Amino acid sequence: MTAFKRFLRNPKAIIGMVILLAATIAAVLAPVIFPQGPWPMANRPFLPPMEQPGFPLGTDMMGRDIMVAIAYGAQVSLLVGLSSTLVALLVGILLGALAGFYGGIVDDVLMRVTEFFQTIPTFVFALLLVAILSPSIQSIILAIGIVSWPPVARLVRSEFAALRNREFVKAAMVLGRSNRQIILSEILPNTMSPVIALASLMVATAILTEAAISFLGLGDPNRMSWGYMIGASRTVIRQAWWMSFFPGVVILLVVLALNLVGEALNDVLNPRLARKGRQ
Amino acid sequence: MNPTLRAILSRAAKAVGVILAIVLLNFMLIRLAPGDAAAVMAGQAGAADEMFMEQLRAQFGLDRPLYVQFFTYLGGILQGDLGFSYRQGTEVSVLIAERLPATLLLTVSAFGFALFFGIILGAIAAMNVGRALDFVISVLSLLFYATPLFWFGLMSILLFSVWLGWLPATGMMTIGAGYTGWDHVVDVARHLVLPAVTLGLFYMAVYTRMTRASMLEVRDMDFVRTARAKGLARGVIVRRHILRNAILPIITLAGIQAGQLVGGAVLTETVFGWPGIGRLAFDALVQRDYQVLLGVFLVTSVMVVVFNIITDLVYRMVDPRIGALE
Numbered sequence: 345m346t347a348f349k350r351f352l353r354n355p356k357a358i359i360g361m362v363i364l365l366a367a368t369i370a371a372v373l374a375p376v377i378f379p380q381g382p383w384p385m386a387n388r389p390f391l392p393p394m395e396q397p398g399f400p401l402g403t404d405m406m407g408r409d410i411m412v413a414i415a416y417g418a419q420v421s422l423l424v425g426l427s428s429t430l431v432a433l434l435v436g437i438l439l440g441a442l443a444g445f446y447g448g449i450v451d452d453v454l455m456r457v458t459e460f461f462q463t464i465p466t467f468v469f470a471l472l473l474v475a476i477l478s479p480s481i482q483s484i485i486l487a488i489g490i491v492s493w494p495p496v497a498r499l500v501r502s503e504f505a506a507l508r509n510r511e512f513v514k515a516a517m518v519l520g521r522s523n524r525q526i527i528l529s530e531i532l533p534n535t536m537s538p539v540i541a542l543a544s545l546m547v548a549t550a551i552l553t554e555a556a557i558s559f560l561g562l563g564d565p566n567r568m569s570w571g572y573m574i575g576a577s578r579t580v581i582r583q584a585w586w587m588s589f590f591p592g593v594v595i596l597l598v599v600l601a602l603n604l605v606g607e608a609l610n611d612v613l614n615p616r617l618a619r620k621g622r623q
Numbered sequence: 624m625n626p627t628l629r630a631i632l633s634r635a636a637k638a639v640g641v642i643l644a645i646v647l648l649n650f651m652l653i654r655l656a657p658g659d660a661a662a663v664m665a666g667q668a669g670a671a672d673e674m675f676m677e678q679l680r681a682q683f684g685l686d687r688p689l690y691v692q693f694f695t696y697l698g699g700i701l702q703g704d705l706g707f708s709y710r711q712g713t714e715v716s717v718l719i720a721e722r723l724p725a726t727l728l729l730t731v732s733a734f735g736f737a738l739f740f741g742i743i744l745g746a747i748a749a750m751n752v753g754r755a756l757d758f759v760i761s762v763l764s765l766l767f768y769a770t771p772l773f774w775f776g777l778m779s780i781l782l783f784s785v786w787l788g789w790l791p792a793t794g795m796m797t798i799g800a801g802y803t804g805w806d807h808v809v810d811v812a813r814h815l816v817l818p819a820v821t822l823g824l825f826y827m828a829v830y831t832r833m834t835r836a837s838m839l840e841v842r843d844m845d846f847v848r849t850a851r852a853k854g855l856a857r858g859v860i861v862r863r864h865i866l867r868n869a870i871l872p873i874i875t876l877a878g879i880q881a882g883q884l885v886g887g888a889v890l891t892e893t894v895f896g897w898p899g900i901g902r903l904a905f906d907a908l909v910q911r912d913y914q915v916l917l918g919v920f921l922v923t924s925v926m927v928v929v930f931n932i933i934t935d936l937v938y939r940m941v942d943p944r945i946g947a948l949e
Contacts, residue, residue, distance in 0.1 A: 464924050
């Protein structure tokens with residue numbers, strides 16, 4: 345519990361958690377507070393912010409309420425951020441654990457594959473995947489997951505390689521436990537603290553990537569997202585700055601919050617590594 | 624053999640492997656797309672009729688075994704044939720070759736900007752650690768690290784070209800101005816400022832943080848204390864002893880991140896109407912012109928591989944120990 349308390353005392357963690365809490369509340373309560381959804385026309389188009397009561401952020405070129413759209417956009421960003429990170433963690437932990445535990449040829453092959461995925465231009469690859477699989481929230485999650493696992497694999501591999509010769513692992517081997525049991529219940533739990541800190545930074549990157557994909561018009565056509573809002577209104581930016589300004593500020597805040605939380609987690613969970621900065 | 628030459632050869636062999644793997648990946652992606660490969664090659668947006676598709680199927684031997692198809696595809700690429708864009712009515716390789724110089728200019732400028740200012744800001748922060756200047760730089764880099772680059776691009780257009788009127792908003796040169804010589808260079812440079820800063824900003828933040836952390840680590844090492852004890856001037860210690868050692872991990876990182884920089888070019892070029900291959904990729908995306916997308920993916924991957932080899936060589940120049948070890 346002491347680590348948890350230290351986390352809660354960290355000012356970075358407090359700022360980050362407050363913003364994330366607000367985004368989560370917006371995402372969860374959006375259908376309750378705004379049951380009409382983000383799509384219908386709510387007022388005249390091109391209504392500037394703070395001009396009419398009830399429309400603090402104004403409306404877009406179709407007269408849709410920007411505040412409502414931002415609340416619904418939080419759903420997509422958080423869903424894609426969390427799910428794609430989950431996909432990346434599953435792939436990365438599996439490959440990293442196998443490479444680090446078995447070493448030798450398994451390690452060589454898996455690390456070649458990891459290196460390959462780190463070399464290719466990941467954003468272009470993600471775009472290609474979404475375009476070919478046809479844009480939907482599932483294909484976006486899959487594409488972001490597929491391009492983001494390599495750092496996890498490298499991290500888990502190095503932790504496994506360091507831990508596999510420690511006494512408690514040797515002891516488990518002598519006790520006749522299977523490799524699977526040793527990997528899952530002896531070594532893996534000990535590698536989790538750097539992975540958790542990395543994961544929160546990955547959610548941040550995933551949210552940025554989702555926003556960029558939607559900005560380019562490849563978002564899920566049935567879901568309102570922050571990137572889509574900016575992309576759709578960029579042609580009218582000279583007349584209506586607010587349509588692209590507010591969604592961008594929200595992306596910035598949420599990504600900043602996740603970075604702050606990730607750093608605070610790093611400070612608390614890995615004090616030894618905290619000074620080294622991050623890759 | 625000369626160790627540098629041997630290193631270049633081994634990197635080149637690795638690069639060939641990576642490029643072969645990307646060709647294989649492209650080949651598999653074509654098969655992943657909805658509809659058969661002929662439909663993908665014709666462009667999904669219905670640019671071709673049924674008879675034409677039959678012709679394509681026969682031409683690419685889609686009735687033959689997969690490995691034959693793969694070698695046909697690979698053979699084409701080795702001859703510089705990246706396919707044909709039926710939407711644009713041109714060879715994909717021609718389309719890309721036309722636009723490659725603009726993208727190279729943008730990415731190399733952005734990279735130079737990011738590295739130069741990242742290292743300077745990081746060094747300033749590290750030398751003033753714990754003071755106000757350090758705090759300001761750290762907060763700024765945290766903000767830039769979290770800013771979506773396409774949004775920053777739009778906002779900078781709004782601020783610097785719409786409101787202040789200092790810089791042009793889109794394109795690579797003033798159309799119809801017909802500048803030549805030095806005027807042309809200045810014109811392109813003025814158009815380059817906003818896109819290059821937009822694309823480089825995120826990486827500048829990354830390098831700032833890395834440099835700061837790396838310098839703080841090197842600062843406490845014994846050889847720095849020795850240099851200080853010798854009575855060397857502070858500036859000399861910072862530049863020749865601390866910075867030169869602290870910079871190594873940043874060069875490694877920069878090489879790895881080159882791929883992401885090329886990806887960011889798609890967004891930057893879309894925002895600023897920059898006539899490079901990123902813009903080409905966006906147009907292809909809108910039209911689902913998969914042949915062009917696959918070509919862009921292949922070419923950008925090759926760019927990354929070449930970039931990695933260059934950073935590797937730079938690394939050797941900065942750190943002579945590497946060559947000596949081999």
